[in-house]
Amino acid sequence: MRRLLLPAALAALVAAAPASAQTAGGRINVVIQPEPPGLMLGLIQNGPTQMVAGNIYESLLRYDTDLEPMPSLAQSWEVSDDELTYTFHLKEGVTWHDGEPFSADDVVFSVDTFLRETHPRLRVSLEHVESIEAPDENTVVFTLKEPFGPFLGIFEVGTMPIVPKHIYEGTDYTTNPANATPIGTGPFKFEEWVKGSYIHLVKNDDYHVEGQPYLDEIYWQVIPDAASRAVAFETGEVDVLPGGSIENWDVPRLTEMDGVCSTGKGWEYFAPHSWMWLNNREGPTADKRFRQAVMYAMDREFMRDVIWNGFGTVAKGPVSSKTNFFDENLPDYGHDPDKARALLDEMGYDGTPVRLLPLPYGETWQRWAEAVKQNLEEVGITVEIEATDVAGWNQKVSDWDYDLAFTYLYQYGDPALGVSRNYISSNIAKGSPWNNVEGYSNPTVDELLEEAGVAVGADNRQALYDEAQQILVEDVPVAWLLELEFPTIYRCNVKDLVSTAIGVNDGFVNAYIEE
Numbered sequence: 211m212r213r214l215l216l217p218a219a220l221a222a223l224v225a226a227a228p229a230s231a232q233t234a235g236g237r238i239n240v241v242i243q244p245e246p247p248g249l250m251l252g253l254i255q256n257g258p259t260q261m262v263a264g265n266i267y268e269s270l271l272r273y274d275t276d277l278e279p280m281p282s283l284a285q286s287w288e289v290s291d292d293e294l295t296y297t298f299h300l301k302e303g304v305t306w307h308d309g310e311p312f313s314a315d316d317v318v319f320s321v322d323t324f325l326r327e328t329h330p331r332l333r334v335s336l337e338h339v340e341s342i343e344a345p346d347e348n349t350v351v352f353t354l355k356e357p358f359g360p361f362l363g364i365f366e367v368g369t370m371p372i373v374p375k376h377i378y379e380g381t382d383y384t385t386n387p388a389n390a391t392p393i394g395t396g397p398f399k400f401e402e403w404v405k406g407s408y409i410h411l412v413k414n415d416d417y418h419v420e421g422q423p424y425l426d427e428i429y430w431q432v433i434p435d436a437a438s439r440a441v442a443f444e445t446g447e448v449d450v451l452p453g454g455s456i457e458n459w460d461v462p463r464l465t466e467m468d469g470v471c472s473t474g475k476g477w478e479y480f481a482p483h484s485w486m487w488l489n490n491r492e493g494p495t496a497d498k499r500f501r502q503a504v505m506y507a508m509d510r511e512f513m514r515d516v517i518w519n520g521f522g523t524v525a526k527g528p529v530s531s532k533t534n535f536f537d538e539n540l541p542d543y544g545h546d547p548d549k550a551r552a553l554l555d556e557m558g559y560d561g562t563p564v565r566l567l568p569l570p571y572g573e574t575w576q577r578w579a580e581a582v583k584q585n586l587e588e589v590g591i592t593v594e595i596e597a598t599d600v601a602g603w604n605q606k607v608s609d610w611d612y613d614l615a616f617t618y619l620y621q622y623g624d625p626a627l628g629v630s631r632n633y634i635s636s637n638i639a640k641g642s643p644w645n646n647v648e649g650y651s652n653p654t655v656d657e658l659l660e661e662a663g664v665a666v667g668a669d670n671r672q673a674l675y676d677e678a679q680q681i682l683v684e685d686v687p688v689a690w691l692l693e694l695e696f697p698t699i700y701r702c703n704v705k706d707l708v709s710t711a712i713g714v715n716d717g718f719v720n721a722y723i724e725e
Contacts (some may be wrong), residue, residue, distance in 0.1 A: 264715035267394035314344035425721035452698020476713020480620035505543035626663035650687035
C-alpha cells in the first residue's frame with residue numbers, strides 16, 4: 211500500500227490562490243549583495259546566486275516555514291510503505307521560458323546527469339538513489355537503495371534546480387552560452403544584467419500558477435557600498451533589503467523608520483552556519499593542536515555582540531542548534547588564550563604565517579577577519595589577510611589555495627543534507643567551495659555520518675550523530691563561529707514577500723504591492 215501525500219499539497223494550493231486584496235502589477239527594487247558571480251543555479255550555489263536565480267528556476271517542491279513540503283513543479287507525490295520508492299506527479303502544461311515544453315525527461319536529465327556532475331551537495335544525497343526514471347512525460351520515480359529519512363527535504367530550488375535538457379544535453383555545461391541568459395520555469399524571466407548596476411527580471415506571463423506572479427518586474431540593485439545601500443533604502447530607491455545586505459549596525463535605525471517592516475523568517479531551511487575553513491592538508495593548520503588553538507584564541511562572544519550586533523548564537527560544533535540532531539552535550543571552546551598558547555608550544559609552532567581569506571560580503575566580514583587576526587596574533591599566530599572579490603574567493607577556496615577562509619553554509623534542516631557534505635572524505639574534490647574544502651578525512655566519522663543518514667528512528671540517528679559530533683569537535687576540521695541571523699527589511703506595503711522556509715529566494719511568486 212502506498213501513501214498519497216496530498217494534504218500539504220492541497221493546503222499549499224489553497225494558500226497560493228489569489229485573494230481579492232492582491233493587486234497585479236508594479237516593480238520592486240531589491241538589493242543584491244554582493245553581485246552574483248553568475249545565475250546558472252545548477253553550476254553556482256553562492257548565496258546571492260540562489261537569491262536571484264531561485265525566482266528564475268524551480269524544483270519539484272517548496273517548503274513552508276515548518277519545513278513541510280509544498281507543490282512546485284510536482285503537484286503531488288507518493289511514498290511506498292518501505293520508503294524506497296518516491297513517485298512525483300508533475301504539473302501539466304508547464305513551459306520553459308523559451309516556450310519549450312517541460313517534462314519528466316528534464317527532471318531525469320537534471321538530477322541524474324547534470325546535477326550529479328555539477329552539484330557537490332546534492333551529489334552526496336544522490337548516493338542513496340538507485341535509479342531515477344520517467345515512466346511517462348508527467349511522472350518521475352526515484353528508487354532508493356535504502357530508506358533515507360531526509361529524502362523529501364532535497365527538492366528545494368537551490369538544492370535541486372531543474373534545468374532544460376534541450377539546452378544543456380550534450381554540451382560543456384560550464385561554457386554553455388545559456389549560462390549568461392538563464393532559462394527556467396519560474397515566475398520570473400531573465401531580462402537583462404548590467405554588470406555593476408542591476409539584474410532585471412520580468413514577469414513570466416506563461417507561469418503555471420494562474421494569476422501569478424503579481425509583480426511585473428524585479429530590479430536587483432547592485433550597490434557595492436554598505437552605507438549607500440542603507441541610504442538607498444532610506445530614500446526609497448530600494449524597497450527590500452534581504453538579510454545580510456546591510457551592515458548589522460544599521461538594522462536598528464532602519465527598522466524604526468515609519469512604514470518599514472522586518473522579519474527573521476525565511477531562513478528556517480538554511481539555518482546559516484559560519485566558520486573558517488582550516489586547510490587540513492599542509493602547514494600549521496594540518497596539526498589538530500593548531501586548529502584547537504585557533505578555537506581557544508577566538509573571542510566569539512565579542513564577535514557576536516560587537517561585530518554582529520547580537521544577531522547570532524555562538525556555534526558549538528558542526529550542527530546548528532536550530533537543526534535536527536544537534537548534540538547539546540558538546541564540550542565548549544571558550545575564549546582561553548592561555549590554552550591556545552599551551553597547544554602552540556606543545557606542537558612547536560614556529561610562527562609560520564597563515565593566510566586568512568575574509569568572505570567578500572561587506573564591511574562586517576572584513577571587521578570579523580580583523581578581529582580574528584587580532585585574537586590569533588595575541589596568542590602568537592602570525593596572520594596575513596588576503597582580500598579578494600567573490601570570484602577570487604571562489605577560485606582560491608576551490609583550488610585549496612588558503613590556510614584559513616571565512617564562509618557560511620546552509621544546513622538544510624537535517625545533518626544528512628547540509629552537514630555531512632562538509633566532513634565526509636568522499637566529498638573531497640577540487641573545483642567547488644561547497645564540499646569538504648578543508649580536506650578532513652576520518653574513516654570513523656565517514657561511517658557514523660553514513661549510518662546516521664539511513665538509520666531508522668530518530669533516537670538511533672541522534673545517537674550516531676552525537677558520536678560523530680563529539681569526534682569532530684575534538685578534531686576541529688574547521689573553526690566554527692556563529693549560527694547567523696539575517697533580518698529581512700522591507701516596505702510594509704510589500705506583502706507576502708516571505709512565505710516559505712527560503713524567504714526571498716523564492717518569495718516573489720507570492721509578493722505584491724498593496725495600493
